[in-house]
Amino acid sequence: MTQHVTTQHTADSDPAPAGHRPPQSPLGWWRDAVIYQIYVRSFADSDGDGVGDLPGLRQRLPYLAELGVDAVWLTPFYASPQADGGYDVSDYRTVDPRFGDLGEARALVDEAHALGLRIILDIVPNHTSDQHPWFRRALAGDPEAQARYYFRDGRGERGELPPNDWQSVFGGPAWSQVPGVPALWYLHLFAPQQPDLNWQHPRVHQEFDSVLRFWLDLGVDGFRIDVAHGMVKAEGLPDIGPREQARLIGAQQLPFFDQDGVHEIHRSWRRLLETYGPDRIGVAEAWAPTPERLALYVRPDELHQAFNFHFLRAGWDVGELRRVIEESMAATTSVGAPTTWVLSNHDVVRHRTRLGSLARARAAALLMLALPGSVYLYQGEELGLPEVTELPDEARQDPAFHRAPGTAAEGRQGMRDGCRVPMPWQTDGPSMGFGPAGSWLPQPPGWRELSVQAQTGDPLSTLELYRTALRLRRLLPGLGDSAMEWLRAPEGVLALSRPGLVCLLNTRDEAVLTAAPGELLLCSVPEESRDSMEAGAPPGQLRIPANSCTWWAA
Structure with a gap:
């Protein structure tokens, strides 16, 4: 097919x-x-x-x-x-x-x-x-709102240094100073506009x-x-x-x-x-x-x-x-x-x-x-x-x-x-x-x-x-939530079996020869068919295309 x-x-x-x-x-x-x-x-x-x-x-x-x-x-x-x-x-x-x-x-x-x-x-x-109402109240000095985030005093003589050395996932320190209160800092693992709860x-x-x-x-x-x-x-x-x-x-x-x-x-x-x-x-x-x-x-x-x-x-x-x-x-x-x-x-x-x-x-x-x-x-x-x-x-x-x-x-x-x-x-x-x-x-x-x-x-x-x-x-009952087994395969090929299905992944940059696992259902390479895979291959063998994945009815 x-x-x-x-x-x-x-x-x-x-x-x-x-x-x-x-x-x-x-x-x-x-x-x-x-x-x-x-x-x-x-x-x-x-x-x-x-x-x-x-x-x-x-x-x-x-x-x-x-x-x-x-x-x-x-x-x-x-x-x-x-x-x-x-x-x-x-x-x-x-x-x-x-x-x-x-x-x-x-x-x-x-x-x-x-x-x-x-x-x-x-x-x-x-x-x-x-801009969340909680954080806006926290910036205004509401201690209960601040407790819902991570507000900490800075280090250094005047609190001019971040409370610890954590870095943001987005780059730079994970702490920003509170506007108007430079000795007080808040934590943000991402952008400064995203204070951590x-x-x-x-x-x-x-x-x-x-x-x-x-x-x-x-x-x-x-x-x-x-x-x-x-x-x-x-x-x-x-x-x-x-x-x-x-x-x-x-x-x-x-x-x-x-x-x-x-x-x-x-x-x-x-x-x-x-x-x-x-x-x-x-x-x-x-x-x-x-x-x-x-x-x-x-x-x-x-x-x-x-x-x-x-x-x-x-x-x-x-x-x-x-x-x-x-x-x-x-x-x-x-x-x-x-x-x-x-x-x-x-x-x-x-x-x-x-x-x-x-x-x-x-x-x-x-x-x-x-x-x-x-x-x-x-x-x-x-x-x-x-x-x-x-x-x-x-x-x-x-x-x-x-x-x-x-x-x-x-x-x-x-x-x-x-x-x-x-x-x-x-x-x-x-x-x-x-x-x-x-x-x-x-x-x-x-x-x-x-x-x-x-x-x-x-x-x-x-x-x-x-x-x-x-x-x-x-349509294939063996796919989804069911068992899987590994199969023997040539070097560079990953072969696995599901109930009623065999999947072959060829990671190599050239075609490889392998035994035919069953009826071809689907190939990731356009216009490939079982006939084309058999062409030029020894009897009983198939030429699996380079960088391809094929599904076979087993």
Whole structure:
């Protein structure tokens, strides 16, 4: 069977009508779900202001249902000064006017449910905006409001030095002086406009319980918890040492990350979610130093899922991929949780660019979709979008970019704006169908040929590859939440077996010979077929294309 046949997408090939999806894991829908991340500012703009919004998103919901995903995760659309793309929240119960209003949010949830899609919201509990009423009262000198954050006296003769040596994730000190009171400082692990909350204060717990209930009552299906590993700081806020922090930041072994105290917060939220029934979930954005530490976030009485960043960071190497997959599955299996897999998101370089080619990106996607557990897709990866590395400095809005030294030409291209450029929907129009006018970040002209319109119906396109893979994932009972075995394979090839399916990943830059595992279902390389793989190969052997992934019915 050629890819030309398997990737052709028509209404007749849909596994089920929208809103009538096949049953998922009996242990919970999230265990084998495919969840699509939407960066709201960059998905669809309805009013022409260049910024994506909820009405625009609602108009595109049928696209997501047709793509074949199970749920949608939305980045923050709450009231915010937008110092960090909405992750600086000033009111957790209000929709920012540039994105819509609460009526639009309710309509979005209702329409998504009617299409068989669940909605997961981003919640930001580690910090608020500096414009949040609590922090404004704290700056005005209210001691009770200050106790909800980390206000500390500075060091030095006049308090002119920060209270400790912690560095912000975005660069520079993690402390800023209080205006008008230079000896008093407040903590912000990210931008100065994002003061960290003190989760030792009971009022903080009460407030977020109320916020979660507000959105659960509106009908959302769960929450992605931003910086879930950073909500508790080590007692006494001890110094780290600048060299030590630089060494440990990648491993997250720091007194402000992955502290054991965060787990009681997540246990309390699990109890709250369960009061709304078994299908509301919590997902941890938790950077942990090891898969074993990450598994602590998904113990039976904690959250339902945690992002597996170890897989995202794996290189294009069979040994490394197999090790990461094995370690990830062993850790989550030990606590009875599903493993999650992700290749791209709004904080990292898109995986097409990171892996070095579109061929590798397509192959990695098929590998990910063949693994046991749940998958997260980032908007635009189904189009094969690359990272945009040539944005002008004046267009960039990532606060990390503006806090780091140098210029883009000196190596700062890796900041987060490049993965947040708005979606191309059409081949024409001022913003390629993103909206009726321009877009808040400029889109490369070459993206017109990568747009949804350009790729729809093209059997060789990346979009149709994703659509077919997601359709097969639903139709093949062995995919999702079930067992996996490794198979013998030639050097440079990763081979795994699922019930009824064999997946072969060739990471080499040349074709390799291997025994035929069964009937070819799908190949990541355009126009490859079993006939072409057999051509020139010894009897009983196939020539598996370079940098490819193939699915076989076993």
